Amino acid sequence: METLEIEATETTPEINFDFSNHSFLFCGESYPEHSDEFYRPILEAIQRYSQSSSDNQATFVFKLTYFNSSSARVLMKLFELIDEMGEERLINIEWHFHEEDDTMEEFGEDFSDDIEHANFKLMSYSDD
């Protein structure tokens, strides 16, 4: 599969899916007017990847600094997909949040509660 690269906009995050290296990045803010439209091709790409037979471990890195409630709904679906993949192969999820950003920390905890198969790591960072 070819690398999927989407540049960040004011209301949508940067997406970088490097399928050959099994690495998936979400970075930035997400509050588009129509979240479903933005995320549809992204979810489809992950679905296609999950169907490709491979036992390589994959890493999903989330460096989201803000997202609205309709993006949260899509992220929930995304985590379900990723977690299902974890039944077949090793899946790492990194959830990065600023140490003072308790909203992003709480979201990370919320999502990790439902993860059964993948490794979910909460990682805080500071300004310096």
Add this chain to the structure above:
Amino acid sequence: MDSIKFYGLQKTLKENDIMFCYSGYVTQKILVAIGETIKKKLEAEETELGKTKKVFSIFVEGVQNVIRYSADSIGDSNELENEVRYGIITIGHHPNGITVQCGNLIFNKDVERMRERIQVVEGKDKDELKKLYKKQMMEGPEEGSKGASLGFLEMARRAGYPLEFSFEEVSDEYTFFCINAII
């Protein structure tokens, strides 16, 4: 508007400690522009990052709610693009923190449905809100909600105090709907 009335408007805002006010048509583009302004303003006031994020989150949900549900619109409301809705948004200081207030006209016939959605969040503590939020995420949007029934739950979770809602019937057709959040 004559200058005395215009001054009166400014005075009213100042007396209520409003640092920012927008009244007019709101679109996603306007939301982004105002959002950036608010973030910069709060950063300049050295507001803690966590608090700035919560104000921003409540602001986005409040305004996207106006964009989606306001009765007062131009353009075909079935068109996904170019949805333009009329509302008023203020951000201000409050003895307990920062307030975000959003108001817009809704149809009287929609009041009941709006009240039902509010009842979901009213009187709930943070743990209950968290559980409800998750439940709503799993269940998907309710019938005819244009995708954001989670909005009020998100606002309630981020606010420091219970959200205040009010409905003022202003004519046979319209009700002024207002949400006030303190962070």
